[in-house]
Amino acid sequence: MTATRIAVRGADPYEVVIGAGVLGELPGLLGGKVRTVAVVHDESLPEIAGPVVKALEESGHAVHALPVPAGEAAKEVGVLAGLWSRFARIGITRSDAVVGVGGGATTDLAGFAAASWLRGVKAVLVPTTLLGMVDAAVGGKTGINIAEGKNLVGAFHPPAGVLCDLTTLMTMPHEDYISGLAEIVKAGFIADPRILDLVEDDPAGAASPAGPHTRELVERAVRVKADVVSADLRESGLREILNYGHTLGHAIEKAEDYRFRHGHAVAIGMVYAAELGRLAGRLSADLVERHRTVLTSVGLPTAYAADAWPVLRDGMRVDKKARGATLRFVVLDGLARPARLEGPDEDLLAAAYREIAQ
Incomplete structure (x- = not known):
């Protein structure tokens, strides 16, 4: 069955691609000019992050896998600061990109890291949970939590694309x-x-x-x-x-x-x-x-x-x-x-x- 493409309109339009086995769409969502990609992924999902890294490497990208804690533990200031430091070490520039792979917490973090690095670099989100697909990854809202409340620190940063591979849902608890x-x-x-x-x-x-x-x-x-x-x-x-x-x-x-x-x-x-x-x-x-x-x-x-x-x-x-x-x-x-x-x-x-x- 072919992929479904749902357009999100606005000043920075993009597509949400939905289907089974659609990982091959990822390089196209990044565009032709991106060379270096930071793949921010839930550390508990190596079986999903691995194929993402491989697909990007096969399309000629320099890929750096950056695991982060699973779930809401990822949405902390310390984790975000750690990503900034890693972006600096691997040389993420304004013409490069961040790919977020995981549930809603991971894509929220990856999106905010992209929004705040060099005042904004390209992000493509690959939600692996039902919640991530239908909510967190769509709409450009990114953020982290602080002790005083959830998502109080964040930014609006529309992704360059969202890739919803429905096969990942089969592995969810x-x-x-x-x-x-x-x-x-x-x-x-x-x-x-x-x-x-x-x-x-x-x-x-x-x-x-x-x-x-x-x-x-x-x-x-x-x-x-x-x-x-x-x-x-x-x-x-x-x-x-x-x-x-x-x-x-x-x-x-x-x-x-x-x-x-x-x-x-x-x-x-x-x-x-x-x-x-x-x-x-x-x-x-x-x-x-x-x-x-x-x-x-x-x-x-x-x-x-x-x-x-x-x-x-x-x-x-x-x-x-x-x-x-x-x-x-x-x-x-x-x-x-x-x-x-x-x-x-x-x-x-x-x-x-x-x-x-x-």
């Missing part, structure tokens, strides 16, 4: 794959209800990379994100809808010291946002319940600890959508009708949390 489904379900609620139909028709298939609709689910979710970021790269308005479920979700991740899977946290955050919308008179109870049934059907959580509210409320104060002291939520006014709720009353916030407390 099951719970990590399920985590990535949260972002796909999110795309269904905010923009493409057909995604929800596909999941509801075959939850077991949706929960497996070998399912009959895996490619369609990935492509639909990528199209949703591509359409949004094409219209709003720098999150000045429309792009905020992609943060549906993330305000509480990021607070959960922070409270769990980033040991809680991103998609699991976002799933809980989506149900919270739905309850918030219902209590504000903007969303039907039936659609709130659909959140719970769809997410539960694929094994995602929809509730969190009852006594955690004070910590989570404090964690939301540094949410990126906040403006000064005003907290802003993405909510739904109906299926595929995302909107904003600004400065909700504290009692309303607490009441919505009670609906998801366990």
Whole structure:
């Protein structure tokens, strides 16, 4: 089957290439002028990073493999500084490139390293997880974490291309794959209800990379994100809808010291946002319940600890959508009708949390 190419438009347009066994597309995404390539890869993925390095070497590039810690441990200032030093030693210039290979944390780090080195060099991202393919690698948002919050330090740096080889999904741990489904379900609620139909028709298939609709689910979710970021790269308005479920979700991740899977946290955050919308008179109870049934059907959580509210409320104060002291939520006014709720009353916030407390 041929590769699918989804265009991300804007001042720096690029393509997301999706298919099985599409690694041969990588040199073309880099372009003909790049000579030296730093392959920043998750150290736990040598079986994937190796073929990437080989493909680039066979196309005439000087390649340097730079392993980084797995998962969120990669998104630390010390790891970033280490990459800068290695870029200097191997001589990465403005005509060279960085290729990021791994999950969302790795591509976030690689993208920010590229954005900040020499004020910006070319980056191509090769996400190897479901979450990376449908969310982190598409859209040009890069960043690292600090103790005070997730992704608070970063830059908008569109890649030169994104390569999603669906065969890499077959090697993912099951719970990590399920985590990535949260972002796909999110795309269904905010923009493409057909995604929800596909999941509801075959939850077991949706929960497996070998399912009959895996490619369609990935492509639909990528199209949703591509359409949004094409219209709003720098999150000045429309792009905020992609943060549906993330305000509480990021607070959960922070409270769990980033040991809680991103998609699991976002799933809980989506149900919270739905309850918030219902209590504000903007969303039907039936659609709130659909959140719970769809997410539960694929094994995602929809509730969190009852006594955690004070910590989570404090964690939301540094949410990126906040403006000064005003907290802003993405909510739904109906299926595929995302909107904003600004400065909700504290009692309303607490009441919505009670609906998801366990």
